[in-house]
Amino acid sequence: MINFQYARANDVADAVRQIAADPTAKFIAGGTNLIDLMKEDVERPTRLIDITRLPLKTVEETPDGGLSIGALVPNADLAYHPVVEKRYPLLGSAILAGASQQLRNMASTGGNLLQRTRCYYFYDTATPCNKREPGSGCSAINGINRMHAILGASDACIATHPSDMCVALAALEARIHAQGPGGERTIAFADFHRLPGDTPHIDTNLHADEIITAITLPPQGFSANYTYLKLRDRLSYAFALVSVAVGMELDGSTIKHARFALGGVAHKPWRDKAAEAVLNGQAASADNFARAADLLLQGAKGYEHNAFKIDLARRAIVRALTQAARGTPQAQSNKKVL
Protein backbone atom coordinates (compact mmCIF):
# COMPACT_ATOMS: atom_id res chain seq x y z
CA MET A 1 0.00 0.00 0.00
CA ILE A 2 1.27 3.49 -0.80
CA ASN A 3 1.26 6.46 1.51
CA PHE A 4 -2.03 8.38 1.45
CA GLN A 5 -3.83 11.24 3.18
CA TYR A 6 -7.14 10.77 4.99
CA ALA A 7 -10.02 13.24 5.03
CA ARG A 8 -13.68 13.17 6.04
CA ALA A 9 -16.58 14.62 4.09
CA ASN A 10 -19.10 16.63 6.13
CA ASP A 11 -21.97 16.53 3.64
CA VAL A 12 -22.62 15.51 0.05
CA ALA A 13 -21.64 18.91 -1.36
CA ASP A 14 -18.39 18.79 0.61
CA ALA A 15 -17.68 15.28 -0.71
CA VAL A 16 -18.17 16.49 -4.29
CA ARG A 17 -15.94 19.53 -3.68
CA GLN A 18 -13.19 17.34 -2.23
CA ILE A 19 -13.25 14.73 -5.00
CA ALA A 20 -13.40 17.39 -7.73
CA ALA A 21 -10.36 19.10 -6.24
CA ASP A 22 -8.10 16.03 -6.32
CA PRO A 23 -8.00 13.70 -9.33
CA THR A 24 -6.00 11.06 -7.42
CA ALA A 25 -8.42 10.94 -4.47
CA LYS A 26 -11.02 8.23 -3.94
CA PHE A 27 -14.10 7.95 -1.79
CA ILE A 28 -14.13 5.21 0.83
CA ALA A 29 -17.24 3.72 2.44
CA GLY A 30 -17.27 0.01 3.34
CA GLY A 31 -13.72 -0.38 2.03
CA THR A 32 -14.10 -4.11 1.41
CA ASN A 33 -12.89 -3.89 -2.19
CA LEU A 34 -10.82 -0.69 -2.15
CA ILE A 35 -8.63 -1.53 0.85
CA ASP A 36 -7.99 -4.99 -0.56
CA LEU A 37 -6.92 -3.48 -3.90
CA MET A 38 -4.77 -0.91 -2.12
CA LYS A 39 -2.97 -3.69 -0.25
CA GLU A 40 -2.29 -5.30 -3.63
CA ASP A 41 -1.00 -1.98 -5.04
CA VAL A 42 -3.68 -2.15 -7.75
CA GLU A 43 -5.47 0.95 -6.45
CA ARG A 44 -3.10 3.75 -5.46
CA PRO A 45 -5.17 6.74 -4.30
CA THR A 46 -3.14 9.53 -2.70
CA ARG A 47 -6.12 10.64 -0.60
CA LEU A 48 -9.09 8.77 0.83
CA ILE A 49 -12.24 10.78 1.45
CA ASP A 50 -14.29 9.01 4.13
CA ILE A 51 -17.98 9.37 3.26
CA THR A 52 -19.33 7.04 5.94
CA ARG A 53 -20.72 9.92 8.02
CA LEU A 54 -22.94 11.25 5.22
CA PRO A 55 -26.71 10.93 5.73
CA LEU A 56 -27.27 8.38 2.95
CA LYS A 57 -28.35 5.43 5.09
CA THR A 58 -32.13 5.29 4.74
CA VAL A 59 -34.39 2.92 2.84
CA GLU A 60 -37.81 4.43 2.15
CA GLU A 61 -40.80 3.88 -0.08
CA THR A 62 -41.24 6.63 -2.68
CA PRO A 63 -44.48 8.48 -3.58
CA ASP A 64 -44.71 6.58 -6.89
CA GLY A 65 -44.75 3.26 -5.02
CA GLY A 66 -41.10 2.43 -5.58
CA LEU A 67 -38.17 2.26 -3.16
CA SER A 68 -35.28 4.63 -2.52
CA ILE A 69 -32.08 3.11 -1.11
CA GLY A 70 -29.37 5.39 0.30
CA ALA A 71 -25.93 4.77 -1.16
CA LEU A 72 -24.47 3.99 2.28
CA VAL A 73 -27.02 1.37 3.34
CA PRO A 74 -24.97 -1.73 4.19
CA ASN A 75 -25.65 -4.73 1.95
CA ALA A 76 -26.81 -6.87 4.90
CA ASP A 77 -29.26 -4.22 6.13
CA LEU A 78 -30.71 -3.89 2.64
CA ALA A 79 -31.14 -7.64 2.17
CA TYR A 80 -32.97 -7.98 5.49
CA HIS A 81 -34.99 -4.76 5.23
CA PRO A 82 -38.69 -5.65 5.75
CA VAL A 83 -39.81 -3.84 2.56
CA VAL A 84 -37.11 -5.56 0.51
CA GLU A 85 -38.01 -8.96 1.98
CA LYS A 86 -41.68 -8.41 1.20
CA ARG A 87 -41.69 -6.48 -2.09
CA TYR A 88 -38.24 -7.02 -3.65
CA PRO A 89 -37.13 -10.50 -2.52
CA LEU A 90 -35.10 -10.88 -5.73
CA LEU A 91 -32.81 -8.11 -4.51
CA GLY A 92 -32.46 -9.59 -1.02
CA SER A 93 -31.79 -13.05 -2.41
CA ALA A 94 -29.08 -11.80 -4.78
CA ILE A 95 -27.33 -9.86 -2.01
CA LEU A 96 -27.35 -12.88 0.31
CA ALA A 97 -25.87 -15.03 -2.48
CA GLY A 98 -22.71 -12.90 -2.45
CA ALA A 99 -19.72 -12.47 -0.14
CA SER A 100 -19.90 -13.35 3.58
CA GLN A 101 -22.03 -11.86 6.33
CA GLN A 102 -19.03 -9.88 7.66
CA LEU A 103 -18.46 -8.32 4.24
CA ARG A 104 -22.17 -7.67 3.74
CA ASN A 105 -22.22 -5.89 7.12
CA MET A 106 -19.47 -3.56 5.87
CA ALA A 107 -20.11 -3.12 2.15
CA SER A 108 -22.28 -0.22 0.98
CA THR A 109 -24.94 -0.22 -1.71
CA GLY A 110 -23.09 2.38 -3.78
CA GLY A 111 -19.78 0.60 -3.36
CA ASN A 112 -21.27 -2.69 -4.52
CA LEU A 113 -22.01 -1.02 -7.89
CA LEU A 114 -18.40 0.16 -8.12
CA GLN A 115 -16.76 -3.17 -7.36
CA ARG A 116 -13.89 -3.99 -9.64
CA THR A 117 -13.37 -7.28 -11.40
CA ARG A 118 -11.82 -10.26 -9.62
CA CYS A 119 -9.82 -11.23 -12.74
CA TYR A 120 -6.61 -12.79 -11.36
CA TYR A 121 -4.45 -10.76 -13.73
CA PHE A 122 -6.07 -7.47 -12.72
CA TYR A 123 -4.94 -8.28 -9.16
CA ASP A 124 -1.44 -9.43 -10.15
CA THR A 125 0.69 -6.35 -10.76
CA ALA A 126 3.48 -8.53 -12.22
CA THR A 127 1.36 -9.30 -15.30
CA PRO A 128 0.00 -7.09 -18.11
CA CYS A 129 -3.63 -5.96 -17.74
CA ASN A 130 -5.38 -3.32 -19.83
CA LYS A 131 -7.84 -2.60 -17.05
CA ARG A 132 -5.10 -1.90 -14.53
CA GLU A 133 -2.59 -0.38 -16.93
CA PRO A 134 -4.12 0.68 -20.27
CA GLY A 135 -2.15 -0.51 -23.28
CA SER A 136 -0.16 -3.19 -21.43
CA GLY A 137 -2.17 -6.09 -22.87
CA CYS A 138 -4.62 -8.72 -21.61
CA SER A 139 -3.14 -11.73 -19.86
CA ALA A 140 -6.48 -13.50 -19.53
CA ILE A 141 -7.34 -13.95 -23.21
CA ASN A 142 -4.63 -16.61 -23.59
CA GLY A 143 -4.28 -17.34 -19.88
CA ILE A 144 -6.36 -18.95 -17.17
CA ASN A 145 -9.83 -17.65 -18.02
CA ARG A 146 -12.31 -19.96 -16.27
CA MET A 147 -14.11 -17.07 -14.56
CA HIS A 148 -14.07 -14.76 -17.57
CA ALA A 149 -16.61 -13.29 -19.98
CA ILE A 150 -18.46 -15.10 -22.74
CA LEU A 151 -20.48 -12.07 -23.84
CA GLY A 152 -19.62 -8.49 -24.73
CA ALA A 153 -15.86 -8.93 -24.31
CA SER A 154 -13.24 -7.25 -26.47
CA ASP A 155 -9.69 -7.96 -27.63
CA ALA A 156 -8.57 -5.66 -24.82
CA CYS A 157 -10.39 -7.27 -21.88
CA ILE A 158 -12.48 -10.33 -21.02
CA ALA A 159 -13.08 -9.49 -17.35
CA THR A 160 -16.47 -9.95 -15.66
CA HIS A 161 -18.33 -7.75 -13.20
CA PRO A 162 -18.39 -9.64 -9.89
CA SER A 163 -21.55 -8.30 -8.23
CA ASP A 164 -24.63 -10.41 -7.47
CA MET A 165 -26.67 -7.43 -6.28
CA CYS A 166 -26.21 -5.68 -9.62
CA VAL A 167 -27.68 -8.61 -11.56
CA ALA A 168 -30.90 -8.23 -9.56
CA LEU A 169 -30.83 -4.45 -9.97
CA ALA A 170 -30.54 -4.90 -13.75
CA ALA A 171 -33.63 -7.11 -13.80
CA LEU A 172 -35.49 -4.69 -11.52
CA GLU A 173 -34.55 -1.72 -13.76
CA ALA A 174 -33.12 0.33 -10.92
CA ARG A 175 -31.98 3.93 -11.40
CA ILE A 176 -28.79 5.39 -9.97
CA HIS A 177 -28.79 8.89 -8.52
CA ALA A 178 -25.50 10.78 -8.67
CA GLN A 179 -24.40 14.23 -7.64
CA GLY A 180 -21.53 16.17 -9.16
CA PRO A 181 -20.31 19.76 -9.39
CA GLY A 182 -23.02 20.43 -12.02
CA GLY A 183 -25.85 19.09 -9.86
CA GLU A 184 -27.81 15.88 -9.71
CA ARG A 185 -28.62 13.37 -12.43
CA THR A 186 -30.08 9.88 -12.64
CA ILE A 187 -28.69 7.02 -14.71
CA ALA A 188 -30.68 4.01 -15.90
CA PHE A 189 -29.11 0.79 -14.63
CA ALA A 190 -28.44 -0.51 -18.13
CA ASP A 191 -26.40 2.64 -18.87
CA PHE A 192 -24.34 2.59 -15.68
CA HIS A 193 -21.77 -0.15 -16.30
CA ARG A 194 -19.81 -0.24 -19.55
CA LEU A 195 -18.57 -2.93 -21.87
CA PRO A 196 -14.77 -3.05 -22.04
CA GLY A 197 -14.29 -2.01 -25.69
CA ASP A 198 -10.88 -0.42 -26.00
CA THR A 199 -11.22 1.41 -22.64
CA PRO A 200 -11.51 -1.44 -20.11
CA HIS A 201 -9.96 0.75 -17.39
CA ILE A 202 -13.28 2.67 -17.25
CA ASP A 203 -15.84 0.42 -15.53
CA THR A 204 -18.82 2.77 -15.34
CA ASN A 205 -20.29 5.97 -16.76
CA LEU A 206 -20.15 7.67 -13.37
CA HIS A 207 -17.90 10.72 -13.70
CA ALA A 208 -14.75 10.92 -11.59
CA ASP A 209 -16.15 13.94 -9.70
CA GLU A 210 -19.56 12.43 -8.97
CA ILE A 211 -20.87 10.60 -5.92
CA ILE A 212 -23.66 8.03 -5.90
CA THR A 213 -26.31 9.22 -3.45
CA ALA A 214 -29.11 6.68 -3.92
CA ILE A 215 -30.57 3.86 -5.98
CA THR A 216 -34.30 3.82 -6.71
CA LEU A 217 -36.46 0.89 -7.70
CA PRO A 218 -39.70 1.11 -9.67
CA PRO A 219 -42.87 -0.26 -8.01
CA GLN A 220 -42.79 -3.68 -9.75
CA GLY A 221 -40.76 -6.01 -7.52
CA PHE A 222 -41.90 -9.39 -8.94
CA SER A 223 -42.33 -10.68 -5.39
CA ALA A 224 -44.53 -13.65 -6.42
CA ASN A 225 -42.44 -15.00 -9.30
CA TYR A 226 -38.71 -14.47 -9.06
CA THR A 227 -35.44 -16.29 -8.44
CA TYR A 228 -31.72 -15.67 -8.11
CA LEU A 229 -29.86 -18.78 -9.19
CA LYS A 230 -26.09 -18.65 -8.68
CA LEU A 231 -23.71 -21.38 -9.84
CA ARG A 232 -20.12 -21.35 -8.57
CA ASP A 233 -17.13 -23.53 -7.72
CA ARG A 234 -17.93 -23.56 -3.96
CA LEU A 235 -21.38 -23.69 -2.41
CA SER A 236 -20.86 -20.41 -0.59
CA TYR A 237 -18.56 -17.40 -0.53
CA ALA A 238 -17.43 -17.60 -4.15
CA PHE A 239 -18.03 -15.48 -7.22
CA ALA A 240 -20.51 -16.69 -9.82
CA LEU A 241 -19.49 -18.72 -12.83
CA VAL A 242 -23.01 -18.00 -14.04
CA SER A 243 -25.91 -16.44 -12.19
CA VAL A 244 -29.44 -15.61 -13.31
CA ALA A 245 -31.87 -13.08 -11.86
CA VAL A 246 -35.49 -13.46 -12.95
CA GLY A 247 -38.64 -11.44 -12.34
CA MET A 248 -41.86 -12.61 -14.00
CA GLU A 249 -45.51 -11.60 -14.21
CA LEU A 250 -47.90 -14.44 -14.94
CA ASP A 251 -51.54 -14.70 -15.91
CA GLY A 252 -52.34 -18.27 -14.95
CA SER A 253 -49.67 -20.25 -16.78
CA THR A 254 -49.19 -17.58 -19.45
CA ILE A 255 -46.29 -15.15 -19.18
CA LYS A 256 -47.38 -11.52 -19.28
CA HIS A 257 -43.89 -10.14 -18.92
CA ALA A 258 -40.50 -11.55 -17.90
CA ARG A 259 -37.16 -10.01 -17.15
CA PHE A 260 -33.91 -11.92 -16.77
CA ALA A 261 -30.30 -10.90 -16.42
CA LEU A 262 -27.07 -12.89 -16.26
CA GLY A 263 -24.15 -12.42 -13.89
CA GLY A 264 -20.61 -13.76 -14.15
CA VAL A 265 -20.61 -13.74 -17.95
CA ALA A 266 -19.78 -10.18 -19.01
CA HIS A 267 -18.28 -6.83 -18.03
CA LYS A 268 -21.77 -5.85 -16.80
CA PRO A 269 -25.01 -7.64 -15.91
CA TRP A 270 -26.22 -9.06 -19.24
CA ARG A 271 -29.76 -8.40 -20.36
CA ASP A 272 -31.51 -8.31 -23.75
CA LYS A 273 -35.07 -7.02 -24.01
CA ALA A 274 -35.52 -8.89 -27.31
CA ALA A 275 -34.89 -12.20 -25.51
CA GLU A 276 -37.48 -11.23 -22.89
CA ALA A 277 -40.06 -10.12 -25.45
CA VAL A 278 -40.32 -13.57 -27.05
CA LEU A 279 -41.85 -14.81 -23.79
CA ASN A 280 -44.68 -12.25 -23.76
CA GLY A 281 -48.03 -14.02 -24.01
CA GLN A 282 -46.36 -17.43 -24.21
CA ALA A 283 -46.81 -20.50 -22.03
CA ALA A 284 -44.32 -20.92 -19.20
CA SER A 285 -42.72 -23.99 -20.78
CA ALA A 286 -39.19 -25.33 -21.00
CA ASP A 287 -39.25 -25.02 -24.81
CA ASN A 288 -40.13 -21.35 -24.67
CA PHE A 289 -37.52 -20.73 -21.97
CA ALA A 290 -34.86 -22.44 -24.09
CA ARG A 291 -35.74 -20.20 -27.03
CA ALA A 292 -35.36 -17.09 -24.85
CA ALA A 293 -32.06 -18.42 -23.47
CA ASP A 294 -30.68 -18.96 -26.97
CA LEU A 295 -31.56 -15.37 -27.86
CA LEU A 296 -29.88 -13.94 -24.76
CA LEU A 297 -26.76 -15.98 -25.47
CA GLN A 298 -26.56 -15.00 -29.14
CA GLY A 299 -22.96 -14.19 -30.00
CA ALA A 300 -21.55 -15.89 -26.88
CA LYS A 301 -17.88 -16.81 -27.30
CA GLY A 302 -15.88 -19.13 -25.09
CA TYR A 303 -12.14 -19.12 -24.41
CA GLU A 304 -9.83 -22.00 -23.53
CA HIS A 305 -11.09 -22.54 -19.97
CA ASN A 306 -14.59 -21.08 -19.96
CA ALA A 307 -16.38 -22.38 -23.06
CA PHE A 308 -18.43 -24.60 -20.71
CA LYS A 309 -20.14 -21.46 -19.42
CA ILE A 310 -22.17 -21.06 -22.61
CA ASP A 311 -24.07 -24.31 -22.12
CA LEU A 312 -24.10 -23.80 -18.32
CA ALA A 313 -25.70 -20.38 -18.84
CA ARG A 314 -28.30 -21.78 -21.24
CA ARG A 315 -29.33 -24.46 -18.74
CA ALA A 316 -29.22 -22.01 -15.83
CA ILE A 317 -31.55 -19.59 -17.64
CA VAL A 318 -34.09 -22.37 -18.36
CA ARG A 319 -33.89 -23.59 -14.76
CA ALA A 320 -34.19 -20.09 -13.30
CA LEU A 321 -37.17 -19.18 -15.50
CA THR A 322 -38.78 -22.46 -14.43
CA GLN A 323 -38.15 -21.69 -10.74
CA ALA A 324 -39.66 -18.21 -11.13
CA ALA A 325 -42.72 -19.47 -13.03
CA ARG A 326 -43.34 -22.15 -10.38
CA GLY A 327 -42.99 -19.61 -7.57
CA THR A 328 -40.17 -21.66 -6.02
CA PRO A 329 -37.17 -19.32 -5.85
CA GLN A 330 -33.67 -20.72 -5.30
CA ALA A 331 -32.89 -20.99 -1.56
CA GLN A 332 -29.64 -19.27 -0.56
CA SER A 333 -28.96 -21.45 2.51
CA ASN A 334 -29.91 -24.92 1.34
CA LYS A 335 -28.23 -24.79 -2.07
CA LYS A 336 -30.05 -27.68 -3.70
CA VAL A 337 -31.04 -26.56 -7.19
CA LEU A 338 -34.61 -27.71 -7.76
Add this chain to the structure above:
Amino acid sequence: MARTSTATQPPIPAPDKIPVALIVNGVKTQLKVAPWTTLLDALRDHLDLTGTKKGCDHGQCGACTVLVDGRRINSCLTLAVMKDGAKVTTIEGLATNGALHALQQAFIDHDAFQCGYCTPGQICSAAGLIAEGKAKSADEIRELMSGNICRCGAYPNIVAAIQQAMGQS
Protein backbone atom coordinates in the same frame (compact mmCIF):
# COMPACT_ATOMS: atom_id res chain seq x y z
CA MET B 1 7.08 -7.51 -16.99
CA ALA B 2 4.84 -4.49 -16.75
CA ARG B 3 4.49 -2.73 -13.44
CA THR B 4 1.85 -0.13 -12.75
CA SER B 5 2.91 3.21 -14.16
CA THR B 6 1.96 5.04 -10.98
CA ALA B 7 5.60 4.82 -9.84
CA THR B 8 5.90 8.20 -11.59
CA GLN B 9 3.53 9.84 -9.11
CA PRO B 10 5.20 12.58 -7.06
CA PRO B 11 5.99 11.56 -3.49
CA ILE B 12 3.18 12.22 -1.04
CA PRO B 13 4.17 13.88 2.23
CA ALA B 14 3.90 11.50 5.15
CA PRO B 15 0.62 12.29 6.92
CA ASP B 16 0.44 13.10 10.59
CA LYS B 17 -0.79 10.36 12.81
CA ILE B 18 -4.48 10.74 13.48
CA PRO B 19 -6.07 10.48 16.93
CA VAL B 20 -8.71 7.78 17.23
CA ALA B 21 -10.93 7.07 20.23
CA LEU B 22 -12.18 3.50 20.53
CA ILE B 23 -14.03 1.69 23.27
CA VAL B 24 -12.37 -1.69 23.20
CA ASN B 25 -13.95 -4.41 25.32
CA GLY B 26 -15.57 -1.71 27.41
CA VAL B 27 -12.38 0.28 27.98
CA LYS B 28 -12.00 3.79 26.55
CA THR B 29 -8.84 3.87 24.49
CA GLN B 30 -7.08 6.76 22.76
CA LEU B 31 -4.71 5.94 19.88
CA LYS B 32 -2.69 7.82 17.29
CA VAL B 33 -2.40 5.87 14.07
CA ALA B 34 -1.36 6.37 10.46
CA PRO B 35 -4.29 6.48 8.01
CA TRP B 36 -3.43 3.06 6.60
CA THR B 37 -3.43 1.27 9.96
CA THR B 38 -6.17 -1.34 9.86
CA LEU B 39 -8.34 -1.98 12.87
CA LEU B 40 -6.68 -5.40 13.01
CA ASP B 41 -3.19 -3.92 13.25
CA ALA B 42 -4.37 -1.30 15.74
CA LEU B 43 -5.73 -4.05 18.01
CA ARG B 44 -2.72 -6.33 17.71
CA ASP B 45 0.21 -3.93 17.43
CA HIS B 46 -1.00 -0.83 19.31
CA LEU B 47 -3.21 -2.38 21.99
CA ASP B 48 -1.46 -5.75 22.37
CA LEU B 49 -4.77 -7.56 21.88
CA THR B 50 -3.33 -10.45 19.90
CA GLY B 51 -6.34 -12.72 20.29
CA THR B 52 -7.67 -11.41 16.98
CA LYS B 53 -5.69 -13.18 14.27
CA LYS B 54 -4.28 -12.08 10.95
CA GLY B 55 -4.87 -14.86 8.44
CA CYS B 56 -5.12 -13.76 4.81
CA ASP B 57 -5.30 -9.99 5.51
CA HIS B 58 -7.64 -9.71 2.48
CA GLY B 59 -11.12 -10.46 3.88
CA GLN B 60 -11.16 -14.02 2.63
CA CYS B 61 -10.60 -16.10 5.77
CA GLY B 62 -12.47 -14.42 8.65
CA ALA B 63 -9.71 -14.96 11.25
CA CYS B 64 -9.76 -11.20 11.96
CA THR B 65 -13.50 -11.04 12.70
CA VAL B 66 -14.44 -8.68 15.55
CA LEU B 67 -17.66 -6.96 16.56
CA VAL B 68 -17.90 -3.22 15.88
CA ASP B 69 -20.96 -1.61 17.46
CA GLY B 70 -22.31 -5.14 17.81
CA ARG B 71 -21.87 -6.15 14.14
CA ARG B 72 -19.33 -8.69 12.92
CA ILE B 73 -16.84 -7.32 10.40
CA ASN B 74 -13.42 -8.14 8.93
CA SER B 75 -11.01 -5.94 10.90
CA CYS B 76 -8.30 -6.43 8.23
CA LEU B 77 -10.36 -4.45 5.69
CA THR B 78 -11.28 -1.70 8.15
CA LEU B 79 -9.20 1.43 8.65
CA ALA B 80 -8.90 2.29 12.35
CA VAL B 81 -9.33 6.03 11.63
CA MET B 82 -12.75 5.35 10.13
CA LYS B 83 -14.01 3.80 13.38
CA ASP B 84 -13.41 6.80 15.64
CA GLY B 85 -15.91 6.59 18.51
CA ALA B 86 -16.88 2.95 17.85
CA LYS B 87 -17.31 0.13 20.37
CA VAL B 88 -15.10 -2.83 19.49
CA THR B 89 -15.45 -6.30 21.02
CA THR B 90 -12.69 -8.85 20.50
CA ILE B 91 -12.29 -12.41 21.72
CA GLU B 92 -10.61 -10.98 24.85
CA GLY B 93 -13.85 -9.13 25.72
CA LEU B 94 -16.36 -11.96 25.54
CA ALA B 95 -15.86 -13.58 28.95
CA THR B 96 -17.51 -11.79 31.86
CA ASN B 97 -16.08 -11.82 35.40
CA GLY B 98 -13.91 -14.78 34.57
CA ALA B 99 -16.81 -16.87 33.26
CA LEU B 100 -16.46 -18.06 29.69
CA HIS B 101 -18.95 -16.80 27.09
CA ALA B 102 -21.51 -19.47 26.16
CA LEU B 103 -19.80 -19.80 22.76
CA GLN B 104 -16.35 -20.29 24.28
CA GLN B 105 -17.73 -23.04 26.55
CA ALA B 106 -19.59 -24.61 23.64
CA PHE B 107 -16.44 -24.69 21.47
CA ILE B 108 -14.67 -26.56 24.29
CA ASP B 109 -17.61 -28.91 24.86
CA HIS B 110 -17.80 -29.81 21.16
CA ASP B 111 -14.06 -29.87 20.43
CA ALA B 112 -14.78 -27.25 17.76
CA PHE B 113 -11.14 -26.55 16.87
CA GLN B 114 -7.83 -28.24 16.29
CA CYS B 115 -5.01 -25.72 15.77
CA GLY B 116 -7.16 -22.88 17.12
CA TYR B 117 -5.93 -20.15 14.78
CA CYS B 118 -9.36 -19.45 13.27
CA THR B 119 -11.16 -19.87 16.61
CA PRO B 120 -11.24 -16.24 17.86
CA GLY B 121 -12.71 -15.20 14.51
CA GLN B 122 -15.14 -18.12 14.48
CA ILE B 123 -16.38 -17.26 17.97
CA CYS B 124 -16.73 -13.52 17.32
CA SER B 125 -18.49 -14.30 14.03
CA ALA B 126 -20.84 -16.71 15.80
CA ALA B 127 -21.59 -14.05 18.44
CA GLY B 128 -22.54 -11.71 15.59
CA LEU B 129 -24.62 -14.43 13.96
CA ILE B 130 -26.59 -15.07 17.15
CA ALA B 131 -27.21 -11.32 17.59
CA GLU B 132 -28.48 -11.08 13.99
CA GLY B 133 -31.05 -13.79 14.69
CA LYS B 134 -31.29 -14.94 11.05
CA ALA B 135 -29.89 -18.46 11.37
CA LYS B 136 -32.27 -21.13 12.65
CA SER B 137 -31.25 -24.37 10.93
CA ALA B 138 -27.84 -26.02 10.57
CA ASP B 139 -27.92 -25.11 6.85
CA GLU B 140 -28.44 -21.47 7.74
CA ILE B 141 -25.65 -21.53 10.31
CA ARG B 142 -23.28 -23.04 7.74
CA GLU B 143 -24.24 -20.44 5.13
CA LEU B 144 -23.99 -17.46 7.48
CA MET B 145 -20.65 -18.72 8.88
CA SER B 146 -19.13 -19.21 5.42
CA GLY B 147 -16.92 -16.15 5.87
CA ASN B 148 -14.87 -18.06 8.45
CA ILE B 149 -12.51 -20.65 7.03
CA CYS B 150 -11.19 -23.52 9.21
CA ARG B 151 -8.29 -25.25 7.48
CA CYS B 152 -8.35 -28.05 10.07
CA GLY B 153 -11.90 -28.77 8.92
CA ALA B 154 -13.62 -28.59 12.29
CA TYR B 155 -16.82 -27.37 10.65
CA PRO B 156 -19.27 -30.03 11.92
CA ASN B 157 -18.20 -29.39 15.51
CA ILE B 158 -18.30 -25.62 15.02
CA VAL B 159 -21.91 -25.88 13.83
CA ALA B 160 -22.76 -28.10 16.81
CA ALA B 161 -21.12 -25.65 19.22
CA ILE B 162 -23.05 -22.71 17.76
CA GLN B 163 -26.30 -24.68 18.00
CA GLN B 164 -25.57 -25.34 21.68
CA ALA B 165 -24.85 -21.68 22.36
CA MET B 166 -27.96 -20.59 20.44
CA GLY B 167 -30.06 -22.80 22.69
CA GLN B 168 -28.70 -20.94 25.69
CA SER B 169 -29.09 -17.40 24.44
